[in-house]
Amino acid sequence: MxxxxxxxxxxxxxxxxxxxxxxxxxxxxxxxxxxxxxxxxxxxxxxxxxxxxxxxxxxxxxxxxxxxxxxxxxxxxxxxxxxxxxxxxxxxxxxxxxxxxxxxxxxxxxxxxxxxxxxxxxxxxxxxxxxxxxxxxxxxxxxxxxxxxxxxxxxNPPLGSNTVVASKPPVPDLSAPTSPKKDKGRKIIVIDAGHGGVDPGATGVTGILEKTLALEYAQSLRDALEKSGRYSVVMTRDNDTTLALRQRVGIAQDANGDLFISLHANKHPSGTVKGISVYSLSENGSDKEAEALAAKENKADIIIGFDLSDQSPDVSKILIDLAQRETNNQGKQFANVLVGELKRETVLLGRPHRSAGFAVLKSPVIPSVLIELGYMSNREEEKILKSSKHRQKLVGAITRAVDEYFGKLETFNSQ
Ligand SMILES: [Zn+2]
CATH class of the missing domain: 2.60.40.3500 (Immunoglobulin-like)
Incomplete structure (x- = not known):
């Protein structure tokens, strides 16, 4: 509402x-x-x-x-x-x-x-x-x-004299999915480069911005997935634009995405913390650290002026909850596959698969994960994150994980 x-x-x-x-x-x-x-x-x-x-x-x-x-x-x-x-x-x-x-x-x-x-x-x-x-x-x-x-x-009283107004997020219509035809059965992968525009995200030790790093990885991942010929890719942003978290979810839903991957980079007061981590949505509670990170990432909507209130109408809430549960399970499966592939290429954070209430993972119909690519606050890791060699390694691992995930689903569905 x-x-x-x-x-x-x-x-x-x-x-x-x-x-x-x-x-x-x-x-x-x-x-x-x-x-x-x-x-x-x-x-x-x-x-x-x-x-x-x-x-x-x-x-x-x-x-x-x-x-x-x-x-x-x-x-x-x-x-x-x-x-x-x-x-x-x-x-x-x-x-x-x-x-x-x-x-x-x-x-x-x-x-x-x-x-x-x-x-x-x-x-x-x-x-x-x-x-x-x-x-x-x-x-x-x-x-x-x-x-x-x-x-x-x-x-409701009219808008104030400033231009900051709330946006109504798209409400998924589960009763009547308007599925546009999929391109020869290709899965649609939605890639979400975190932050952007007025919201720079974290800043690295040498000044690189999270929004820039996220976009570079997103574009490389798109290229790799498209090159495989097995996927169509939709980007929530392909330039330095400002997007609300709910708009990102909305773009994914409108594209009828099969999988949603949000890319971010982290920072930590201690310059020594490093490693990649993968987040799936938790319905209720997760560890404090993960929630603190989710709160930080969710702040994007406050920064750019969107309403964070829950706007799902009650009527569809039960349907959405049901769908959400199944979707969350699939998101968790994908996160596990991802961690398996990533650990072959790079350093993992302790307990690399975590869950928290990230707003951007809340599509009730699209399995969604958020990857924190590494710590920009760690001088060594920031340097690695900027190198194209490392980027290609991670992109390769994510691509293999996407293949593996859909391969498993297909085996499961054909049984
Ligand atoms: Zn971020």
């Missing part, structure tokens, strides 16, 4: 604003470059193309039915002739400045409508950042059933 914790959001906002003002990566007035609406068999897709990855919030309102998209102040760069004709559930499109710093787009709907997913896509193939909103027609009864939610949203 996006508006159920206004106090919490307010507090986060106060924490966040000074950090954002210090950063010159934030653009306060983004350019709206293009608008597209498409009708698909199972949904209406609305896409906004923007100069920067925006903060956003999306919700529905009744009487008349409509979908509201709030964004930071936009410079409208779309010629009138390029505004698409309404289609699907969308009957009309309106746009205006809602408040001094908030631009609002309203999509009037013919029928009761629900938002099936919302996510951001990073720049790719000539496109800039895209905010994608998928909508589906629902029955009056379904819409009314979520009435409480609607009321809360409608009565």
């Amino acid at each position: 996006i508006f159920s914790f206004p106090m919490k959001r307010l507090v986060l906002g106060l924490v966040v604003i000074p950090l954002l003002l210090l950063s010159n990566n934030i653009s306060w007035a983004e350019d709206l470059l293009a608008i597209r609406i498409g009708q698909h068999p199972e949904k209406t897709r609305f896409v906004l193309e923007l100069s920067e990855a925006p903060a956003y919030r999306v919700f529905t309102l009744p009487d008349p039915y409509r979908v509201v998209i709030d964004l930071p102040k936009l410079n409208w760069k779309v010629p009138q002739s390029d505004v698409p004709k309404p289609t699907g559930v969308v009957e009309a499109l309106r746009f205006g400045l809602f408040e001094p710093e908030v631009s609002r787009l309203v999509l009037d709907a013919k029928h009761p409508v629900a938002i099936s997913s919302v996510f951001l896509l990073p720049p790719k193939e000539g496109h800039r950042h895209r905010l994608v909103v998928d909508m589906i027609r629902v029955t009056d009864a379904d819409y009314k059933a979520s009435g409480e939610q609607q009321k809360q949203r409608a009565s």
Whole structure:
């Protein structure tokens, strides 16, 4: 629920604003470059193309039915002739400045409508950042059933005058998976380079940033997996962009990923600690050290200004919990296989497979692991981490682990 914790959001906002003002990566007035609406068999897709990855919030309102998209102040760069004709559930499109710093787009709907997913896509193939909103027609009864939610949203006070707004994360729709066709049965591996943009992550002894190291490893891993011809790879980011943890999960879910691998590097007050470690999601508790690390990694969303409140609607919670349990087991299996391969190539941290509540591992449908590649606070290990030889070794080990994991699953499924 996006508006159920206004106090919490307010507090986060106060924490966040000074950090954002210090950063010159934030653009306060983004350019709206293009608008597209498409009708698909199972949904209406609305896409906004923007100069920067925006903060956003999306919700529905009744009487008349409509979908509201709030964004930071936009410079409208779309010629009138390029505004698409309404289609699907969308009957009309309106746009205006809602408040001094908030631009609002309203999509009037013919029928009761629900938002099936919302996510951001990073720049790719000539496109800039895209905010994608998928909508589906629902029955009056379904819409009314979520009435409480609607009321809360409608009565919520408008956004503050800053541009830091909460984003509604995509809620997985387990009842109706819209599975895009997979490329000749290739598994889809989602690679997530940790941090990025305004969130640099840890800093190494010689000044290298975790976000940079993570991206280098992510790109090498992508190349290796794609070269094998067995996998399609989706990157949550392929450049120095800012992404919320939930957006990363959203990208993975939208891509229908089969496996999610998040890459990070660690630091420790003691310069001697070193070694690689692999994390899977723990449902309830794990050791203190692992939780402290999870808390540190989860801070990314506070840094870049997203709401951390649990936003899963109650109705789908049980379904999600069930799916999550099975997915977690698979994530743990993969983590074990990974540790087996990595120990052939590099130094492991003590108890190398750990679990903790990392937000980025919380997809209920995609087995997910987080790899801390090593300690940038250890001079020797930082140097090794930067070498392409070491990178290739680790990438080779991860690739073998991916092969092994899917090999085992296949054997299991064919029995
Ligand atoms: Zn990290």
